[in-house]
Amino acid sequence: MSNVLLEIEQLATSGASISSDAPSYFSAYFGKQLQEGRGQSEPIRALHIDRDPEIFRDIVRHLQGYYVPIRSPEHFAYLFADAQLFQLPKLISRLFESEIFMAIGSRSFQIPRDLFSAPGDSPNYFTIGFAVFFSSPDEVFPGLKREGLLRPPSITPPEVTNRSGDIFSELLHLLRGYPVEIRNETHRAALLRDCRYYHLRGLEQKLICHKISYNSSREREEIMLRIEDIKPSGLNFALDSSDKMLGFVTYARPFNDDTGRELILEISNEHVIVSSVTLTATFKEDTKKRVAAIAKLIFGKLSSANGTTPRKLTPSLVGQLYNPTLEPTLRVIVDDDTDVVLDGRTWGAPPSEHMHLEFENPMQGPRPLKRRRTSLDGPGTADTWTIKKGLWKLQILEFPDNKVELMMKAIKLDALSGENGRNQARTFLP
Structure with a gap:
């Protein structure tokens, strides 16, 4: 041409x-x-x-x-x-x-x-x-x-046009493998919000607030997460022994973790209400739906595992047959290892004939927990605690009639016992 x-x-x-x-x-x-x-x-x-x-x-x-x-x-x-x-x-x-x-x-x-x-x-x-x-x-x-x-x-x-170029620049820095200092929770929320907007699911799981640690006394790794950051695909359970159902809930961050670690849930915003007499927990707002979803998923996995055991296990909550349509109520375990601050003071309530705090051995029935004694007129005697912020482990226990129950073991609690406790926590305007 x-x-x-x-x-x-x-x-x-x-x-x-x-x-x-x-x-x-x-x-x-x-x-x-x-x-x-x-x-x-x-x-x-x-x-x-x-x-x-x-x-x-x-x-x-x-x-x-x-x-x-x-x-x-x-x-x-x-x-x-x-x-x-x-x-x-x-x-x-x-x-x-x-x-x-x-x-x-x-x-x-x-x-x-x-x-x-x-x-x-x-x-x-x-x-x-x-x-x-x-x-x-x-x-x-x-x-x-x-x-x-x-x-x-x-x-x-x-x-x-409706996103920040500076925030995206930091996301690119993270995608390239470089660390980005999370300045505060507002900064983390902005990074997570744009991760979800751009559908960067793997990066989002790296950025969610979490803590991974090794518990030498229990010889296993633990992961601490807020309940609102839990993804159903990451939940599972593990058994402590093969002869009876006694285990715990695990979590693996999707796209990031190959194996599950023992889960520690952080629940705040006063969304957990505990009866200090029956030691059962009820839930408010979105936490109610999240706990119900976790219970449904774990019981579903337990039912699937039934095929490998010689007996039929029956999911239950507080001794009753599990019904996914009802609002969840979970039994709470509080023991000497639990760090409790009630109304701003370290809690040491005396045992009472009405307060069965822990099933140390579900085969032997309830046993009252020995705590540090305080005056009966002091803090710790209210029937209902509002948990401002709490750390919980989800444990799985089997009872003699083959009922298997999901329970919440308290790790660390910051609680209020009533209006008086709430008023003690108030501060004057600056």
Whole structure:
């Protein structure tokens, strides 16, 4: 193919360059003229193009074999639109497989696709959203025929206006494997909120507030999480022994942990109400639904495990048959290992004939717990405790009639015994 003229500020290129990315609009235009005998008796007509000169210079450079770097999300969108208009398959394929270009807030980002290779981080807002913006190499202008198309429709550069570019920059830093200092819980909440917005599920699980530690006395690892951060897929149970059902609930963070650790739940906002007489707990607000969901899931797993045991185990709560439609009430275990602050003071309530605090051995029945004695008129004698904040382990115990029960073992409690205790905790306005 002889030299041809692409007239857009008088840019000229060779037939070899035109052929470097063909078939295309250019090869079809000039190839038709050559088939008609032009170039011998008549000169080949120049192609007049009404497009942006700067973008077209990049297209000519691509045809000449140069690598064209992308300068911004706008540059990517305009170059992609013209690559589609001129039907350049190699340029389209290269752009489609290139980095993701996105403006977030007031900042522009160039995001490598392999940055989302960690489990749970793909597909996400960018891999799906970018594909929606630019579809595929075969169809970018759905419903439009590219043949005879005078100009492509306007493509808005990908942009997320309602998110912070600074927060996303920190998320990219984390995705690259670098640590980011969590300054406070407000900062963590902002990172988590945008993780969920962008659907970065694996990164979200790394960022949730948690603590992993090794309990040397129990010889197992523990993980502490807030109940609102629990995902059902991470819950399971483990048995302490094989001859009877006596175990505990475990948790493995989805996409991050290969094995489960003994779960310690943190429940706050006064969502747990404990009867200090019957030692049972009821729940308020969203915690009620979350506890019910945990009980349902654990009992479902226990029922599935029944097939490997010679006896039939019956799920129950506080001795009664488990009914998933009723609000959950769980038995509470408080023992000498529990750290209790009641009404701002360390608790040491005396045992009473009405207060059976722990089933130390479910086969032998209840036994009152010995605690440090205080005056009967002192704190610790109220019938109901409101738990401002508590740490709990979920234990699984089997009773002699094959009933298996889910219980809450108190680890650390900050509780109020009534209005007097609440008023003691109040402070004056500054």
